[in-house]
Amino acid sequence: MNRSLQMVDLRSQYLKIKPEVDEAIQRVIDESSFINGPAVEVFATNLAEYLGAKYVIPCANGTDALQIALMALGLQPGDEVIVPCFTYVATAEVIALLQLKPVLTDVDPKTFNITAELIEKVITSKTRAIVPVHLFGQSADIEPIMALAKKYNLYVVEDTAQAIGADYSFSTGEVRKCGTIGHIGTTSFFPSKNLGCYGDGGALVTDDADFAGKIKMIANHGQSRKYYHEVIGVNSRLDTIQAAILNVKLRELDKYAASRSDVAAFYDTQLGGIDWLEIPEREKKSTHVFHQYTLKLKQQTDRNQLKNYLESKGIPSMVYYPVPLHLQEAFKTPAKGVGDYPITESLCTRVLSLPIHTEMGEEEKEYITSSIKSFK
Numbered sequence: 001m002n003r004s005l006q007m008v009d010l011r012s013q014y015l016k017i018k019p020e021v022d023e024a025i026q027r028v029i030d031e032s033s034f035i036n037g038p039a040v041e042v043f044a045t046n047l048a049e050y051l052g053a054k055y056v057i058p059c060a061n062g063t064d065a066l067q068i069a070l071m072a073l074g075l076q077p078g079d080e081v082i083v084p085c086f087t088y089v090a091t092a093e094v095i096a097l098l099q100l101k102p103v104l105t106d107v108d109p110k111t112f113n114i115t116a117e118l119i120e121k122v123i124t125s126k127t128r129a130i131v132p133v134h135l136f137g138q139s140a141d142i143e144p145i146m147a148l149a150k151k152y153n154l155y156v157v158e159d160t161a162q163a164i165g166a167d168y169s170f171s172t173g174e175v176r177k178c179g180t181i182g183h184i185g186t187t188s189f190f191p192s193k194n195l196g197c198y199g200d201g202g203a204l205v206t207d208d209a210d211f212a213g214k215i216k217m218i219a220n221h222g223q224s225r226k227y228y229h230e231v232i233g234v235n236s237r238l239d240t241i242q243a244a245i246l247n248v249k250l251r252e253l254d255k256y257a258a259s260r261s262d263v264a265a266f267y268d269t270q271l272g273g274i275d276w277l278e279i280p281e282r283e284k285k286s287t288h289v290f291h292q293y294t295l296k297l298k299q300q301t302d303r304n305q306l307k308n309y310l311e312s313k314g315i316p317s318m319v320y321y322p323v324p325l326h327l328q329e330a331f332k333t334p335a336k337g338v339g340d341y342p343i344t345e346s347l348c349t350r351v352l353s354l355p356i357h358t359e360m361g362e363e364e365k366e367y368i369t370s371s372i373k374s375f376k
């Protein structure tokens with residue numbers, strides 16, 4: 001390989017849209033509209049239109065988006081919020097930070113996502129909300145989760161940081177974008193996410209005017225009129241420069257998803273027949289935007305060996321995630337230990353994510369898959 005392999009190649013992606021991005025950034029600087037400049041509102045409108053949602057409220061990052069969403073629900077300390085055990089820490093962190101109680105569930109070993117059946121087992125009289133995570137780029141099976149939420153009168157906040165652009169199909173035939181189905185959806189524009197900016201960024205999505213108003217107010221120091229603070233809020237804004245970049249990149253998002261899908265299809269055909277690993281299974285009701293292409297090794301002992309082997313061949317790979325939430329120092333409770341979330345615990349020892357991005361060439365894909373095939 002004459003080009004060094006990377007998990008994502010943001011530089012090559014930038015070079016293809018450089019004139020538009022550079023011009024967009026320069027315009028913000030020329031206008032000196034660094035905070036809440038026109039590009040922010042334009043981006044909110046563009047993203048709402050893309051998603052088919054009524055309101056998009058940009059904010060500083062995906063973690064803030066989750067925190068602001070939970071604040072907007074008006075929950076009380078001690079209220080329980082259900083989250084998957086197999087996720088990035090941000091999802092559970094904000095729950096704990098707000099003095100709410102994260103209640104973990106195991107996940108479906110096929111899709112890596114939580115399911116209505118797993119959620120129902122942990123619902124109590126204190127449960128107020130569910131935060132499904134659309135992990136690695138495909139929707140959790142959200143229709144039964146919404147039905148459950150209705151039955152128990154719970155809020156649903158979709159963590160869409162990894163699945164922006166994915167489509168979920170309802171049993172009625174209706175198709176909707178991930179993040180627009182729950183009461184509030186959140187997402188992240190961290191550079192390596194599918195719609196990434198050149199720094200930090202995030203957004204909240206809702207169809208509910210009341211939530212939209214609360215979210216806007218909370219993200220802006222709890223004020224809707226300058227210097228009159230109605231609630232305790234935070235300071236969480238998307239920089240105008242980031243919004244300007246995102247306006248350019250949003251136009252490319254479907255193309256980016258298609259490129260990632262092509263890589264995944266190639267990996268599937270090349271790796272599908274190998275008996276010591278499993279290629280990622282698809283959630284039938286969702287498209288997959290492949291934030292990650294995640295293999296499962298059948299033998300735990302193979303995982304780190306394959307990772308090291310690939311590394312020796314100049315191929316990066318990543319373990320998302322090596323430690324289940326309930327075994328993280330910060331989330332340990334006396335009530336839960338090893339063995340309590342067996343599927344998540346097993347996945348943490350067996351998953352390996354391969355490079356997947358919008359700029360992968362034939363030679364790179366070939367080299368990666370032929371190297372994997374020569375591991376055993």
Ligand SMILES: *Cc1c(COP(=O)(O)O)cnc(C)c1O
Nearest residue numbers: 061062063088090161162188190
């Ligand atoms: C990236 C990510 C977040 C947090 O986003 P930031 O913008 O980094 O704060 C939250 N949840 C999930 C599932 C993520 O992958």
